[in-house]
Amino acid sequence: MKKRLLLLDAYALIYRAYYAFINRPMRNSKGLNTSAIYGFIRATLDAIKKFEPTHVAVAFDVSGKTFRNDIYPEYKAQREETPEDIKTSVPIIKNLLEAFNIPIIEKEGFEADDIIGTIATKANPDEFEVIMMTPDKDYGQLLRDNVIMAKPARSGNDMEIVTAKEFCEKYDIQKPEQFIDILALWGDVSDNIKGVNKVGEKTAAKLISQYGSIDNLLQNIDKLSPSQKKNFEEARDLIPLNKKLVSIVTDIDLKLDIDNDLKVSPPKTEELIPLLEELEFRTLLKEFGASKRKEQGQYVQGSLFDMPANKPERPTFNLKTIDDFDVDYRIAKSRDDRAKLIDELKQCQEFAFDTETTGLDPISAELVGLSFAIKTNKAWWVSVPKNQDEAKSIVQEFAEVFANHNIGKIGQNIKFDMQVLLNYDIEIKGKLFDTMLAHYLLEPDARHNLDYLSEIYLNYKPISIEELIGKKGKSQGNMRNVDPELITRYACEDADLAYQLKQVLFEKLQGQGLTELYFKLEEPLIEVLTHMERNGVTLDSQSLKEYGEMLSKQLVELEKEIRNMAGVPDLNISSPKQLGEVLFDKLKIATDAKLTKTKQYSTNEEELQKYIDKHPIVSKILEFRGIKKLLSTYIETLPLLVNKKTGKIHTSFNQAVASTGRLSSNNPNLQNIPIRDENGREIRKAFIPSSEEHLLLSADYSQIELRLMAHMSNDQIMLEAFEKGEDIHAATAAKIFKVPLNEVTREQRSKAKTANFGMIYGISAFGLSQRLGISRTEAKELIDGYFDTYKGVKAYMDQCVAEARERGFVETIFGRKRFLPDINSNNQVVRGLAERNAINAPIQGSAADIIKMAMINVHREIISRKLKSKMIIQVHDELVFDVYKPELDEVKEVVKRCMEGAASLKVPLEVDMGIGNNWLEAH
DNA sequence: CGAGTCACG
DNA sequence: ACGTACGTGACTCGA
The missing domain is CATH 3.30.420.10 (Ribonuclease H-like superfamily/Ribonuclease H)
Incomplete structure (x- = not known):
């Protein structure tokens, strides 16, 4: 891999940082304006993180005269005095850079661009990729196949990468050096360089594009329009000077060994920390503070930061075409x-x-x-x-x-x-x-x-x-x-x-070590999904339509009532913003309303449910929402997706979306057809067999994820419960609430069920308390009780996290990996998510592996037995078949055997099956 | 085009 | 002090 050299234009970036905060400067408690310091350091570190350079340097202008002033006294003469805050910032920035072990380079009589120009030119193109970080367009002249420019991020946007190729395309020139000529004609207001009259960026570019160079242009000056010719005649004498001024020097004698002197190395933490503390840069302190891991020196070699060993490829540019x-x-x-x-x-x-x-x-x-x-x-x-x-x-x-x-x-x-x-x-x-x-x-x-x-x-x-x-x-x-x-x-x-x-x-x-997973699972699945998608699903559009008409009437009615209650005749109930304002500002149904991250009132179901007794409008809104969702997402949309050619719905199963290994479905999504809600499940009735001679068969794994939890954790108590064929949630309740199995109440079972799911997701006391509407202490007790019963589960969860820390990834039973670079993050929110992923991914992913295996085997048997029955839908733990009635018994046997036999675990895999004249009945 | 919401496992 | 259960896709609003 090529070495990568990052060169930063210090003052240009400092100015930019300073003015970015001009309206709300950052200050530490001593009143020091730290905007420029923070902004510059942050930009520098971000660039290092993004580009992962092996070499880095920051170039500073030296105060005082440069050679440009010698040849042109007015050079930058109109510039305002540097703001005092920047002046005080610069020495601090230099100290910080030293503590970060980032080399600083300056040279009397020259500006930063000359330094960068020299280094970029000197760096051997076969050895180095060079990134010049600067907002200054003039650097364009330095671009080469191995030299690119990075313009710092503007508010909201990511930083902009400019390659030689793009640059030349933009100005329609052959090589970046021609930009010198463009600049010489164009001039530069900020440097006090006067260009040719009436010639700006566009005209200059056009002329150089056309004539190739100023020299050639001047030789053909008669081809210009009379007025333009006049302007050029007038500027003729200035042009050579302009060229000198705008040309970046590329041959300063810097006495520098790029490879040795500019190599990236870890920061000097002992110098850095006091500096960051004084500046009160808390986020940076967190990032570079002397955490245990840092002391152990777990740096990826050649990196300023500790980075996960397994990370996406580093960014590339100068792409070939x-x-x-x-x-x-x-x-x-x-x-x-x-x-x-x-x-x-x-x-x-x-x-x-x-x-x-x-x-x-x-x-x-x-x-x-x-x-x-x-x-x-x-x-x-x-x-x-x-x-x-x-x-x-x-x-x-x-x-x-x-x-x-x-x-x-x-x-x-x-x-x-x-x-x-x-x-x-x-x-x-x-x-x-x-x-x-x-x-x-x-x-x-x-x-x-x-x-x-x-x-x-x-x-x-x-x-x-x-x-x-x-x-x-x-x-x-x-x-x-x-x-x-x-x-x-x-x-x-x-x-x-x-x-x-x-x-x-x-x-x-x-x-x-992923070839086996690929060829045993993903590759054979291609053909299976191809056929499933092609088979399609038959939709009873007529019944949907009738049901839709009924709901639409209710919706219109509800809308009227809600608007009346709200006293806002044109209220858009589908607008969370308008709705929130009506509920909380106008009707004032609550004063402690939860806010979303954009500081709007939160109006989701969970929140509204809290206020259902405060005002009759709330329940109406919830009802409206439910109906609207059904209509717009399913009832009105599904019939539009019936294919004209086949008369069926053909979803697309995406095999490369879900990071855990699951499939996903879109156009339409057949994996989120309603079932939980009474109104919603009506929609399932519209999914019907392909003919009178067919039936729908639905086969689903019973508790596959919990079974996997039992298998992978090897928790004896949980394994036993499954072996005995107990209702796992009831069994869990019995154990954690210490009551006999037959005395478990509905409420206890429900709590245990939530807790069981919580385990699979990588529980937190807070999360569980939210779900159950209990206090955190109670939730904590519940979890403790759970772990007390299922000791193996607790150990397994800890082991997952430890494994992720050590190896950087976790695995499913079929060897599918999920990489979790964030597992070592200093940000505990980010790390927390990675930790829960470490627990959940092997379980969710193994379940995905198993059903994929089952699908492959079912498909093979359907083909080899030349059955007319077809597999048509997969919903994570469920397979749906369009069964030719005479084949029913055979299909049931094949499906059950293939699904239950897809993997052999320490607990049996159990499959429940149902048949019917629609998807609801089949369940 | 992101945010908010909600449908499923 | 902060934000918190895992994984998806679709619709709607409004900058």
Whole structure:
């Protein structure tokens, strides 16, 4: 990995920090204005955290004359005196930098930009990436392939990265040095440099873009308009001086060994702490205070901070694009071309492929073409005609290679391509390497889109889809209309990138011991989900519609009543802001209303429930909310998602979203169809079998997460309860309340149930007290009682956290990992979340693994037994099937056996099944 | 586009 | 002193 050098322009950043707080300066108790100090140090540390440089330096201007004043006495002459607060801040900042072990560099007669220019130029491009942190645009002239600029964050936004390429594009110039000429024409008000009259940024850029340089421009001065020519004639003598003034010096004699002198090293804590204490920088003290871990010196080597050993790749920039490579992307135009391609594919052990389609909905999308990558930078594009009969016959030419078991297929989100190709009767066999899923296992919390992966792992920026079909939203373009040359580059690039990513990611999977999880679980699941999504679910839109009409009437009625009670005729009840104001300001139903983090009144159900007796409007609002939710999220929306082609609803199961390993479902989300609430569960009645000859079968794991808790913690008491087949919540109640099992009250059981769930989530006394509406002391007692009973559970939870601390991750029973870098955070809120994740992720994730295994096995049996019945929905611990009635007994047997046999735990896995003419009945 | 709310396991 | 149970997706409002 290249070394990375971060160079900071001290005064520019200090000024910026100072003025950022100008309206509300920070002061310590002695009255010292610490805005500039804090702002600058924070920006510096943030940059170090973000860029993770191996080398760093801060450049200061030296007060007094510089060589620029010698050649131009008016240089910066108009500048106002430096504010007193900044003057006093600078020595303190220098002390701080020293304590942080960040080198300071200054040189008499020169400015910070000259120092940075010199170092950036001197740093060997093969050895160093250089980041210049400054808000000053002039640094643009220094940009190179290995030198980028970081402009500090402006309020709200992240800091802005500028690369040489982007910079040149912005000014439409060939190389960054040309910016000197632009500046010389443009001038610089803040430096008191007068440019050419009537020439600003835009004109200067245009002229340099056009003529290449000032010299050439002046030679062609007659081509300018008369008035412009006059302005240039007048400025002619000034230009050489301007050029000198705006040119950043790159060859100061600094007597500096970059590699040795600027190396990042840990702060000198003993010097740093007193300084931070005096300044009263509490957050920084927390961060750099002498915590135990710091004393043990757990720094990642070469880092200023203690960072988790396993962290996302460090940020990259200066991304390469297609133009930086000599790629061999070809179009297969004729049948002969395709035959040649197919021949090449047959010779491959593996190839990457991608489909381009007319849309993102795989059911209705039509193929526009296919791309295949055979090796790095070598790919083919096969265009597919609009006529679907012709299309199919061309695509069919590839059926054999796709179906070949011995040829591996690589792709990004293969499920989509698999579905599209299924429309053309193409089956995909052989090992599938899905780069998205591989990365999901490697970094479950990260994003996994191709652009991101390319950037991180290949240092490459793909052609943006917007270049092809325009921004979505307005005048949505179509893949069909894209220029053939361009679509070839785009599609081949995608396949090529998938191919290249596979090589990187496969090695990483092996390194992490994740290949087995990938090939046993995630890879076979691709095909299963493909079929489930395609199967779809039948919706009884008619009954939904009728139910919706009834609810709508109630809603209108409620709205009227609520507005009347509120005395606000145009109240929007769906606006929490308006609602809160009505309830708490106007009706004053309470004075101690809870506020949200944006200081609005909190009007969620939990809060409103507290005031239900204060005013009759409250219960009406809750009722309104409930009905509105059902209507807008389900009743009115689901029928719109019925596919015209199939008459069914086709959700999309996302296999790479949930960081614990679960699936998620969207478009629509079929995993949150109401069931708890009486009104809501009516909606389940609209999910029906595909025909009269079918039934819905729902099979769900009983208490799978608690069983996993028992299994993983090896808690004898809990294991025993499950083995005896006891009602686990009642059994828990009996034990923690010390009553016989048959005397457990409803209330006790309910409390125990909440406590059981609490364990799975990584409980806190506060959380439990909130849920149960009891005091924290009571909650604490309850938890103590719980741990007293289930001693193994307590030990297991502690062990999870300890493991996460030690290894940086926790694991499921199938070896799925979740990395928890925050487990060592100094921020206890952040750390607390990581600790609860350490407890919850192995449980939730193992349950996800188990049902995935079950789905794969059920699917295989359905195929091998050639059943007409279909698996259609998964809801985390439940599978729903559209069962062909004559197969009912067989399907029930297969499903139960596959689900219960998906893993062998210390407790039996139990599955409950139900059948019915709709999803509600089946439950 | 974020915040608030609420549906599910 | 501070904020607190885990994981999702969809809708609505309003800057």
